[in-house]
Amino acid sequence: xxxIDEMTPVAGSDRRARxxxxxxxxxxxxxxxxxxxxxxxxxxxxEVARRLGVKPPSIYKYxxxxxxxxxxxxxxxxxxxxxxxxxxxxxxxxxxxxxxxxLEASCRxxxxxxxxxxxxxxxxxxxxxxxxxxxxxxxxMVGLERRAxxxxxxxxxxxxxxxSDEALWLTSIMVSxxxxxxxxxxxxxxxxxxxxxxxxxxxxxxxxxxxxxKPSRRxxxx
Amino acid sequence: xxxIDEMTPVAGSDRRARxxxxxxxxxxxxxxxxxxxxxxxxxxxxEVARRLGVKPPSIYKYxxxxxxxxxxxxxxxxxxxxxxxxxxxxxxxxxxxxxxxxLEASCRxxxxxxxxxxxxxxxxxxxxxxxxxxxxxxxxMVGLERRAxxxxxxxxxxxxxxxSDEALWLTSIMVSxxxxxxxxxxxxxxxxxxxxxxxxxxxxxxxxxxxxxKPSRRxxxx
DNA sequence: GTCTATACTCCGATAGAC
DNA sequence: GTCTATCGGAGTATAGAC
Numbered sequence: 298x299x300x301i302d303e304m305t306p307v308a309g310s311d312r313r314a315r316x317x318x319x320x321x322x323x324x325x326x327x328x329x330x331x332x333x334x335x336x337x338x339x340x341x342x343x344e345v346a347r348r349l350g351v352k353p354p355s356i357y358k359y360x361x362x363x364x365x366x367x368x369x370x371x372x373x374x375x376x377x378x379x380x381x382x383x384x385x386x387x388x389x390x391x392x393x394x395x396x397x398x399x400l401e402a403s404c405r406x407x408x409x410x411x412x413x414x415x416x417x418x419x420x421x422x423x424x425x426x427x428x429x430x431x432x433x434x435x436x437x438m439v440g441l442e443r444r445a446x447x448x449x450x451x452x453x454x455x456x457x458x459x460x461s462d463e464a465l466w467l468t469s470i471m472v473s474x475x476x477x478x479x480x481x482x483x484x485x486x487x488x489x490x491x492x493x494x495x496x497x498x499x500x501x502x503x504x505x506x507x508x509x510x511k512p513s514r515r516x517x518x519x
Numbered sequence: 520x521x522x523i524d525e526m527t528p529v530a531g532s533d534r535r536a537r538x539x540x541x542x543x544x545x546x547x548x549x550x551x552x553x554x555x556x557x558x559x560x561x562x563x564x565x566e567v568a569r570r571l572g573v574k575p576p577s578i579y580k581y582x583x584x585x586x587x588x589x590x591x592x593x594x595x596x597x598x599x600x601x602x603x604x605x606x607x608x609x610x611x612x613x614x615x616x617x618x619x620x621x622l623e624a625s626c627r628x629x630x631x632x633x634x635x636x637x638x639x640x641x642x643x644x645x646x647x648x649x650x651x652x653x654x655x656x657x658x659x660m661v662g663l664e665r666r667a668x669x670x671x672x673x674x675x676x677x678x679x680x681x682x683s684d685e686a687l688w689l690t691s692i693m694v695s696x697x698x699x700x701x702x703x704x705x706x707x708x709x710x711x712x713x714x715x716x717x718x719x720x721x722x723x724x725x726x727x728x729x730x731x732x733k734p735s736r737r738x739x740x741x
Numbered sequence: 742g743t744c745t746a747t748a749c750t751c752c753g754a755t756a757g758a759c
Numbered sequence: 760g761t762c763t764a765t766c767g768g769a770g771t772a773t774a775g776a777c
Binding site: 335336337338339415418419420421422423424462463466467469470471472473474475477478481492493496499500503506507 | 558
């Protein structure tokens with residue numbers, strides 16, 4: 298539930314540009330705080346200004362509109378979330394391990410950024426439509442998961458049917474289900490506690506039952 | 520996406536009381552329409568009055584506040600949803616069939632009433648806390664599912680571990696995942712179409728892999 | 742980049758006449 | 760049970776002085 302803090306590097310090392318970027322970062326962090334406490338729809342330009350210690354018109358020097366703040370936060374969320382998942386997958390063995398590690402990292406990140414996760418994955422603000430640029434990281438995200446499934450098939454951990462859109466959608470349903478129930482019912486419990494989050498590994502394990510590998514020549518099975 | 524229409528029977532057959540109840544029903548139907556088009560948070564007393572053809576103060580003759588409208592709609596949603604699930608389960612064979620039929624009926628109902636479902640299961644309005652009376656049907660709902668799991672164990676369709684809280688939570692995760700992905704990504708497709716809703720039976724089927732029945736003396740296996 | 746001032750629209754809710 | 764009138768507040772956004 299801490300705000301995304303990201304030291305955005307600034308192109309020219311101009312002091313003014315750096316100061317400006319800091320203000321933008323601060324606005325986005327405040328916006329996330331507001332959404333976490335007031336709900337995603339509770340974000341307002343006026344409240345951002347109030348907490349930043351300026352008057353509402355000043356915000357327009359940094360963002361064109363309230364929706365622009367939503368969009369910038371959405372884009373940043375997608376990007377940081379993607380990096381968290383990528384790092385977790387990279388630290389695990391390719392295949393099922395990487396898939397499980399990535400999905401757990403995704404859930405942990407969503408639990409730490411509940412409002413951002415809702416904005417990204419549940420679209421509770423009808424008036425907000427993310428720009429294509431903001432959506433870009435999510436395409437890469439799908440690619441990561443797809444590759445992990447293919448690796449699992451290549452390693453003999455899953456049957457060939459797992460290298461498919463269907464398997465991808467099944468995993469997204471499982472993660473979405475665990476996250477949805479966790480965020481709605483026990484948002485303040487740490488990951489691994491409560492009724493739902495401990496069940497993620499068991500759910501991912503069902504992929505093995507859904508796409509059983511050929512029993513011959515499989516690697517690393519206990 | 521049609522509004523819940525419910526002919527609420529009125530105690531005394533007084534004409535005035537009947538007319539009043541009709542107005543209340545109409546207000547709730549309008550409220551659902553507004554939430555379906557403007558988002559759950561987009562509900563406003565003024566808009567209800569506008570569509571009903573009266574001035575905002577008149578609404579207060581029927582509901583004490585905006586939150587009272589949320590609560591009445593929440594309570595009605597829980598009740599009607601429960602009845603839909605109960606009917607579907609009652610028409611199926613006890614055990615896994617009834618469980619699957621109930622969960623599918625639940626999903627179909629949620630897809631037909633997306634805003635109500637979000638209000639009931641995702642709580643997107645932070646200022647709204649349902650009253651205990653409004654929550655009551657959801658307890659009965661859990662009982663129905665729990666009984667179906669127990670029946671499935673008794674019938675030898677699932678192993679004894681399925682008569683458990685864990686199995687209950689797993690099914691709720693599966694349903695929540697399918698519904699969340701469907702409502703967020705393909706809310707206007709009919710049930711059974713698209714990427715996610717066709718996968719519900721497959722997910723429920725994984726219960727058999729998670730809680731395998733004793734291979735002896737099982738009934739009705741293909 | 743900050744501010745004041747302003748224009749505008751919307752909201753929930755209440756008082757009191759009819 | 761309807762209305763008018765009103766209160767008090769919220770919000771987004773722009774114009775223009777400094």
